[in-house]
Amino acid sequence: MFKKVIIAEDFDSINLAVMQVLSELGVTEIHHAKYCDDAQLKIKKAVLDNEPFDLLISDLSFRADHRKVQLISGDDLIKWVREVQPDLKIIVHSVEDKTFHIKSLFENQNIDGFVIKGRRSIQELKTAIKNLFQTNEKFISPEMEHLLQDKTINEIDNFDIELIKQLSLGVPQDKMDIKFKELGITPSSKSTIEKRISKLKDYFKANNTVHLISIAKDLGIA
Amino acid sequence: MFKKVIIAEDFDSINLAVMQVLSELGVTEIHHAKYCDDAQLKIKKAVLDNEPFDLLISDLSFRADHRKVQLISGDDLIKWVREVQPDLKIIVHSVEDKTFHIKSLFENQNIDGFVIKGRRSIQELKTAIKNLFQTNEKFISPEMEHLLQDKTINEIDNFDIELIKQLSLGVPQDKMDIKFKELGITPSSKSTIEKRISKLKDYFKANNTVHLISIAKDLGIA
């Protein structure tokens, strides 16, 4: 079994439960952090000490509070991990159910598992860890598996996402060309932007731009 | 201490932690349900058996799955409880941080406490339960307290909310008068609707309607 594991999770109750799972599986050295920054510190130190972690179990969203932090989300943490310790196994444990987001984690960050917080997460977590250790097999919660088949996500690219994001921040379509030039994004003509928005409206069956942004927000884009 | 307590919570890990808290506090009869419908059933039976629950600790959002359910959210459950057992003490335990929502629970459903899921929820839950039992005092997570001071919420009414909702569903401003007439909402003139939207944009410092809906979605209105 994995020897040295770290949990990044802000909810104390879930932290407790996950530690219990690890302990039952026979993990001997269990660390945990309630902030991504703390997890970062521990992972960094472990690497320097030549006693790196074998597995990271990380949440994605961390509630912001009084404390100033560098890494505000699990995504930030994972991205950083991939730079300093690319071979660290990572299982994401989150409530996140946005296809777009999960898919990107597997494809861009090469995570090793995704367990959705829910009615069976304890059991699923156990399975995920065991399978990963024994056969190096990636795990995804059964409930989520079918979502990855969804093709919607493949057909909208970073340009579209940036567009949606800027719209949702209040940049009017009319001024979007200027904004995009500022951001150094091409193409940036009014015409292209108009066409893309129109394409997105088709895609998401939105009646108008307001509707589009509402849908995009529900999907977790923006 | 409370004798008979029920937990409505879908995450198994949190369920576990809350049960542990109750047990430490000396609660003798602890029940739990992963679906609102199950909680409803148990509460109903307890009332009929003349052995009603003393306290309900309920989550707000329950993940939808294969199972068909009547009550889809904690809000539904609480609303129902207030009809059949108005004196049941209720502590809400949720990640919800939308002022609007929490405020409405205290004002309209007369809940007895709100503990936000977070880094200190176990401790807060203990305090909430103890205080409630000993002094009948309402509890709200310190982190959330200041939010209730926020006046924003008081100044937007049901008309505004319906307006935002319809906009986010894709009804164009121009056709909103027709929609409102259909829904039997007055006033309904184009002009008034225009003015209200404009007021809302002022209020939320939105550049345009798209921006407004984006903000409203973030606040959990709509």
Next chain:
DNA sequence: ATTTTCATTACGGTTTCCCGTAAGGAATAC
């Protein structure tokens, strides 16, 4: 080298949205 394809850009006409001004009407104040 030429053609085809495709993405980008440009532009004009129409609709929708935005904003100020003002008229009508009901409730409250004087």
Next chain:
DNA sequence: GTATTCCTTACGGGAAACCGTAATGAAAAT
């Protein structure tokens, strides 16, 4: 009973968004 206030409604000009068509240019195919 008249005045004041506040909400609702109406309208008109200007801005933004929408939609179709077409020109431009670069990459790919032949």
